[in-house]
Amino acid sequence: MKKFWIVVVVLLGFRWLSVGVYEAKTVDEPVVVASQMNMELNSVFVSYITKTLEPADVEKVEINGYNFAPGNGDIFFFEETPQINAQLEVEYPYHAIYSVTIQLPHDGYYEFIENAETLTIHFGDESSQSFPLQVLQKLPLNNVLVSQSWVGSNETQTESYRAQDDFILMDIIPDERIEILSVRLNDKELKVPLDEPLSISKGDSFVVVQSDSPALFLGEWGTVQLTIKEEFREPSELFLVSAFNSRPSEEWIQAQVQEAKNK
Amino acid sequence: MNFHKRVLLGSLLVVFDFNVNAIDVLPDFLGFFLIATAFDSVKTKEAQVGQTISLVLAVISFILLFVRLEPTGYLVLYSFYPFVIESVIGALIILQLAYVFIVSTQRLPELGTGIPKVFLGAQLFIYAATGLTPHFTASEAGTWVIGLVVGSVVCYMYYFGFLWKRKSFERETRELPVKTLVQFPQ
Numbered sequence: 077m078k079k080f081w082i083v084v085v086v087l088l089g090f091r092w093l094s095v096g097v098y099e100a101k102t103v104d105e106p107v108v109v110a111s112q113m114n115m116e117l118n119s120v121f122v123s124y125i126t127k128t129l130e131p132a133d134v135e136k137v138e139i140n141g142y143n144f145a146p147g148n149g150d151i152f153f154f155e156e157t158p159q160i161n162a163q164l165e166v167e168y169p170y171h172a173i174y175s176v177t178i179q180l181p182h183d184g185y186y187e188f189i190e191n192a193e194t195l196t197i198h199f200g201d202e203s204s205q206s207f208p209l210q211v212l213q214k215l216p217l218n219n220v221l222v223s224q225s226w227v228g229s230n231e232t233q234t235e236s237y238r239a240q241d242d243f244i245l246m247d248i249i250p251d252e253r254i255e256i257l258s259v260r261l262n263d264k265e266l267k268v269p270l271d272e273p274l275s276i277s278k279g280d281s282f283v284v285v286q287s288d289s290p291a292l293f294l295g296e297w298g299t300v301q302l303t304i305k306e307e308f309r310e311p312s313e314l315f316l317v318s319a320f321n322s323r324p325s326e327e328w329i330q331a332q333v334q335e336a337k338n339k
Numbered sequence: 340m341n342f343h344k345r346v347l348l349g350s351l352l353v354v355f356d357f358n359v360n361a362i363d364v365l366p367d368f369l370g371f372f373l374i375a376t377a378f379d380s381v382k383t384k385e386a387q388v389g390q391t392i393s394l395v396l397a398v399i400s401f402i403l404l405f406v407r408l409e410p411t412g413y414l415v416l417y418s419f420y421p422f423v424i425e426s427v428i429g430a431l432i433i434l435q436l437a438y439v440f441i442v443s444t445q446r447l448p449e450l451g452t453g454i455p456k457v458f459l460g461a462q463l464f465i466y467a468a469t470g471l472t473p474h475f476t477a478s479e480a481g482t483w484v485i486g487l488v489v490g491s492v493v494c495y496m497y498y499f500g501f502l503w504k505r506k507s508f509e510r511e512t513r514e515l516p517v518k519t520l521v522q523f524p525q
Contacts, residue, residue, distance in 0.1 A: 128476060
């Protein structure tokens with residue numbers, strides 16, 4: 077019976093060691109990794125890394141002193157209540173990314189929160205973190221390029237467009253999450269950034285191949301800004317929008333956690 | 340009530356939870372206490388150890404009626420508290436099971452040894468394997484835990500069968516009055 081006691085005590089130690097290893101590998105406090113106000117989608121997104129067991133829950137999100145919280149009647153001064161939905165984006169053994177979406181009922185909310193530069197997220201454990209709020213303005217309408225087809229994978233996205241009008245392409249600027257891998261005009265490879273403005277005619281085929289990035293929240297966008305000049309008009313910006321396909325890797329999450337621990 | 344019957348009833352109270360308005364009407368501490376009284380009916384050193392383990396389990400279970408095993412509970416300092424408490428309870432239950440088998444053998448020596456190595460080995464394996472759960476994702480852990488629960492159910496079916504058989508045998512051989520065969524003259 078003494079041997080049996082020893083085995084049980086050893087297994088008890090194993091159980092405690094196992095929990096200790098888990099605690100050492102996971103995060104104590106959630107790490108906010110992204111926040112974006114997308115005026116095109118009337119939504120505010122926040123993503124955070126948290127532990128897989130007992131993940132941190134969101135109590136409220138504060139922007140410019142206005143609180144957005146789950147449930148009804150939690151936003152001050154408004155009759156219509158924006159809803160917060162938290163959902164699991166990706167999960168690995170020790171970490172998970174949850175994202176919160178605040179769906180605003182109408183544009184009227186922007187006058188209160190549109191100049192916000194930071195967002196504060198309050199968690200259920202009474203901790204809170206402020207994070208720079210990226211603002212994605214409403215995209216200007218322009219139909220000179222119309223999407224024809226799209227092919228995507230976890231590494232690249234290829235989208236083909238057809239020119240609906242004549243214009244001059246002056247510049248191509250991808251956002252920081254995207255790398256332009258190839259741009260083709262009527263199957264002819266273009267050098268990016270452009271050496272000189274390029275004339276595009278109605279009916280031309282325009283293909284952009286770009287790298288994909290991990291989506292930190294549901295439907296995160298990447299944009300490629302084209303500066304164009306149409307006849308008789310001032311130069312304007314045209315945005316090619318693509319949703320990211322891939323999920324953040326375990327290594328990327330661990331790097332973010334390590335960075336947060338070192339702060 | 341004989342030793343095996345008390346252990347059987349006590350184990351049923353421990354294994355089955357029946358909640359009415361979030362209150363367990365079959366509280367575990369009563370089950371552990373009943374098992375402790377079963378050990379009290381046998382006067383051996385092993386029965387004393389088994390009784391002590393059962394009483395410790397009864398006290399812990401009684402405290403847990405009032406203290407929720409959640410990180411938000413007022414007695415909880417950090418998140419792995421439930422794991423620490425549950426691992427202690429699990430270890431004590433395995434030891435209690437072992438002492439039930441030993442005392443059962445002492446109580447009914449004519450049935451030979453009642454210590455099933457496979458059963459106790461399975462209990463140890465399930466106990467150790469449960470400790471690996473935090474290292475899986477939630478979905479993987481769900482599958483893993485279902486497998487362990489199925490294993491536990493099979494083990495407890497065996498255990499209850501064991502106790503039932505021995506309860507009946509103990510009743511017939513230790514409790515019922517000896518029947519006298521009366522022969523009538525031809």
